[in-house]
Amino acid sequence: MTGPLTLADLTGTDNALAPHYSRFRVAERLLLTGHSHQAWPDVAREAQLAAYDAAAELVDDKWDRAFEQADRVRAGFRALLGDADADIALGSNTHELVVRFLSALDLRARPRLVTTDGEFHTVRRQLTRLVEAGLEVVRVPADPVGTLAERLAETVDGRTAAVLVSSVLFETARIVPGLAQVAEACRDRDAQLLVDAYHQLGVVPCDLAADGLGDAWVVGGGYKYLQLGEGSCFLRLPAHAQELRPVLTGWYAEFGALATPADPDRVAYAGGGDRFAGSTYDSTSHYRAARVLDFFAEQGLTPRLLRAVSQHQRGVLTAAFDELAVADGLITRDRETPPEAFAGFVSLTSPRAAELQAALAARGVRTDSRGEHLRLGPAPYLTDDQLVDAVAILGEVLAA
Structure with missing residues (x-):
């Protein structure tokens, strides 16, 4: 479809933006690197x-x-x-x-x-x-x-x-x-x-x-x-x-x-x-x-819409993480700060953050770590299902 897109177009089980990123294969990969290197739309190659x-x-x-x-x-x-x-x-x-x-x-x-x-x-x-x-x-x-x-x-x-x-x-x-x-x-x-x-x-x-x-x-x-x-x-x-x-x-x-x-x-x-x-x-x-x-202007990807998508996706990630019920000694997140006080990624704290990042990468989930912080960065071209799947794999890694 052509823009402008709405929040409903970018959340849920389908994502109307994903087809514009075919060369990065965003629909096929679990790229939780949105805080570091987001995929480029196909028009970037044309440019x-x-x-x-x-x-x-x-x-x-x-x-x-x-x-x-x-x-x-x-x-x-x-x-x-x-x-x-x-x-x-x-x-x-x-x-x-x-x-x-x-x-x-x-x-x-x-x-x-x-x-x-x-x-x-x-x-x-x-x-x-x-x-x-x-x-x-x-x-x-x-x-x-x-x-x-x-x-x-x-x-x-x-x-x-x-x-x-x-x-x-x-x-x-x-x-x-x-x-x-x-x-x-x-x-x-x-x-x-x-x-x-x-x-x-x-x-x-x-x-x-x-x-x-x-x-x-x-x-x-x-x-x-x-x-x-x-x-x-x-x-x-x-x-x-x-x-x-x-x-x-x-x-x-x-x-x-x-x-x-x-x-x-x-x-x-x-x-x-x-x-x-x-x-x-x-x-x-x-x-x-x-x-x-x-391209952002054509699709209606305004700062206000991108903020709404980000907050929704962070909510999906944190809810899925909380359902893992992992002991805080291994990995935890800040549950005291209200969601609106965060920007674009979820930061999980673990003394083994780098090890977890490597294990996730081996299973096809791209993240990164900074010190004791494992960073999960959603992006507007990902579906809710992809976010849930990525956290489920994190649960498997933690269990292992």
Whole structure:
């Protein structure tokens, strides 16, 4: 069928979206990797071929067409952020964008960064290395999540250059409430706030103004819930970003000023998001991303619908898991937190999470693990029966 789809089309024993993912064979496999690498719709392959055809036809003149794709990707991220006028810098991954952001800070005058102990390795590893180089990094415990924003806000002082925090924690899927408090504390002390929204976009609706994050930098990408594949990440710049001069950028960051005679002793910057741009890149990712974003629009896969599907599927998974009646000493889940406080996956806690992941993979159930967290990530193209079957196999693994 053609869109727009409804919740009824994407739940139950049949799934109207699944036929659009024939090459990933989503109807035949138990792919609980929706929080990490969702399947790509078939149109993504067509877009990749279009990128090849453009290069073959236009050779080095392909870039005008490539930049058109990039503009479509920026527009897609603006819509997902609820910020129609946002300046967007694009990058191949979030690490390069975070590094560009850090390079714009005056870390000599304000050598203190604040973060949490629940951040993904992109931030964790880079900040640990900066500690080795002499910076001060304060890691606020992520638990209890309900007070995390308040505790982060209390930690910001006059020596703080920036706070780096996720809107959804990557190990537990917990949504971090009250980040507007952190934004206000940063604003009051002239510090920057960088929010990692990677585990939010495509599964939890976002409206930066309504969330009190109009002054925040936001980083994320399409590798996970948005089905864009590799190479399509973004950095949303607040208005005051135009005052900053990032150290680590590429020659694309000077595009708007290349025609103007340059001061050989001072680097020039383009305006808008290009101020934080890199340089020559593989444009195939943007062809694919632009087409998949169009596909989502054609099918009616709005953030609101995707949230409803996600909450339904998480409910199916948790109910099936609870029916296993497994001893908590082996594996358990958070039953104290209300369902609406979670984002897009179910996190099960076990000291043998990695072993369970490997055993599930051997039986055809794709999941992943992070430390003691076994993560089960549904996706909108899966049926309820597939989710129940996957948990049943988990029960067999546990019994073994």
